[in-house]
Amino acid sequence: MAALDRPQSTTSHHLSILREAGLIKERKEGKWCHYRLADGAVLNLLSYSRLLKI
Secondary structure (H helix, E strand, C coil): CCCCCCCHHHHHHHHHHHHHCCCEEEEEECCEEEEEECCCHHHHHHHHHHHHCC
């Protein structure tokens, strides 16, 4: 939240969208959630960006 300068609810919503898209993985530790890029996520993003190139 602090790094993005956004409210917790907005950050949480965006992270859930990325998780559902398979771009990030979540690991819960107590009340904290730790996020990381999913395996191959960067390669997928690069592939998608090539599709958008006109």
